[in-house]
Amino acid sequence: MLRSAACVFVTLLTTTALAAPKLVITEIMYDPTSPESDDQQTEWVEIQNCGDTSVDVQGMQITSGSKTKPHDPKQRYVLRSGTIAPGGYFLIGVGPQSAYANLNLPPMQAYCDECHFAWFVNAGDSVAIRDAKGKVIDEVVFSSDSPWPAVRAGSSIQFLAPSGVDPQQANDDGKNWIASGATNSDSFPGHGRGTPGAPPKAGATTQPSHASARAPATRPTARR
Numbered sequence: 001m002l003r004s005a006a007c008v009f010v011t012l013l014t015t016t017a018l019a020a021p022k023l024v025i026t027e028i029m030y031d032p033t034s035p036e037s038d039d040q041q042t043e044w045v046e047i048q049n050c051g052d053t054s055v056d057v058q059g060m061q062i063t064s065g066s067k068t069k070p071h072d073p074k075q076r077y078v079l080r081s082g083t084i085a086p087g088g089y090f091l092i093g094v095g096p097q098s099a100y101a102n103l104n105l106p107p108m109q110a111y112c113d114e115c116h117f118a119w120f121v122n123a124g125d126s127v128a129i130r131d132a133k134g135k136v137i138d139e140v141v142f143s144s145d146s147p148w149p150a151v152r153a154g155s156s157i158q159f160l161a162p163s164g165v166d167p168q169q170a171n172d173d174g175k176n177w178i179a180s181g182a183t184n185s186d187s188f189p190g191h192g193r194g195t196p197g198a199p200p201k202a203g204a205t206t207q208p209s210h211a212s213a214r215a216p217a218t219r220p221t222a223r224r
Contacts, residue, residue: 022051023084023129024167025140026159027194030120033154034103034191041095041112042103043120045127046196047138049084050167057082059132062092062112064119070126070141073134075119077112091197094119103191106198138168148174154192155180158200 027046034042045062049055058081063073077094084090093100096113112119120127128139142148142157149157157177161167170176178184180193184200187193195201 020131020135020137021055022049022168023055023137024048024050024159024161025127025129025138025171026089026199027156027196028120028127028140028142029156029192029194029196030125030142031122031151031153031155032192034099036095036118038118039096040099041118042093042099042191043095043118044091044093044105044108044196047084047090047092047129049086049088049090052086054086055084057084057090060137061128061130061132061134062094062110063128063130064094065126065128065141067121067124067126067143071136071139073128073130075112077110078132079110082109089197104188105191106196108196138171140171142177143174146174149177149179151179156185156192156194156196158184158195160200 024047025045026048029044032042036042057079060079061073062077062079064075065072066074075094079092082090090110091106091108093108093111095111097111100108100111119125122144124141124143124145126139126141129137131137144151151157157179159167159171159177162170162176178200180195180200182193184202185193185195186201
């Protein structure tokens with residue numbers, strides 16, 4: 001009996017130790033209005049720790065795919081250091097730090113300064129946070145088509161977690177995302193709107209229809 005109890009205890013400890021961190025992709029800026037080129041990107045991704053313990057992200061990977069092969073990591077960056085407290089956010093710029101110098105954005109915890117290509121295609125793409133072995137912790141495959149929000153150039157998309165639903169599952173559904181606007185975000189002139197490193201501001205809680213959204217401003221679409 002004691003041996004069986006000990007085995008169960010060890011199993012529980014092992015299961016707890018191997019449990020994946022509860023990291024959730026909560027905001028994506030894939031179409032900023034700030035200047036971009038092949039070696040100067042100003043897109044960014046926000047990740048929240050929805051778990052109860054701090055997470056050390058050293059060695060974890062941020063990756064992007066493509067609309068046609070969303071689970072194939074075409075771009076990859078290994079995070080060098082950082083810790084996310086429970087409920088905290090981790091902001092990652094996908095370009096070199098110098099590209100963000102004059103944008104007046106909040107400080108970012110990491111910059112993918114080794115990238116030389118656009119990470120996110122505006123018509124649709126993917127982003128994932130992975131463990132050190134490349135296993136997906138959380139992945140979002142987004143699109144510019146319904147049910148994903150209609151985005152004006154310069155607006156990030158923000159995840160609104162439904163009550164009682166696993167956020168790592170809920171952020172797969174485009175209807176749980178909204179576009180940043182005047183009611184739910186901050187303005188960063190020359191770059192766009194969003195709440196990088198913070199939750200959405202009180203305001204719009206549902207997305208407008210694609211038909212009612214204005215057409216995006218004319219600007220080149222990022223290409224790989």
